[in-house]
Amino acid sequence: MRRQAGFALIELMIVLVIIGTLASVAIPTYKNYIQDAANNACILEANIYARKVYTDIQLRKRAIDIPAPIAKACNVINNSEKVVTMTSFVSNARSPGNATITCDLNAGTPCSITALSP
Structure with a gap:
């Protein structure tokens, strides 16, 4: 018999x-990683x-x-308007990112994520 x-x-x-x-484990993990x-x-x-700008x-x-912001990784920085005073401004991450980032020049330039959209 063969x-x-x-x-x-x-x-x-x-x-x-x-x-x-x-795949059901890896795909959501990869999505979170790129986000x-x-x-x-x-x-x-x-x-x-x-x-x-602070400097x-x-x-x-x-x-x-003082230069205007040029956004590449962000969708927009301060609505593309230059910052010329000690103030705070907001940036939004480009897709697939979902973060809203606020920078406060009065605090010495630390930027932090203030909101994550779903």
Whole structure:
């Protein structure tokens, strides 16, 4: 009698169940990972802009010499308007991020996530 080569249907079904189970755990974890990465990139970008503006204001640079924000990781920084006084401003992370980030120049430029949208 000759032995058949290959896999039985039950073996293939077990493999598919295992792959499906792993995917159901991995996909949400990956989604959270890329969302956190987008939020962190925006907070870094907002921090860099806040530190630049804070330094320029401390050096008493003219308002015309202070740069407007250029958002790449953030969807928008301070509605694309330049910051020329010691104040706070808001940034929103670009998709897939979901964070609203507030930077307070009066506190010395720390930026933090103040809200997460669903």
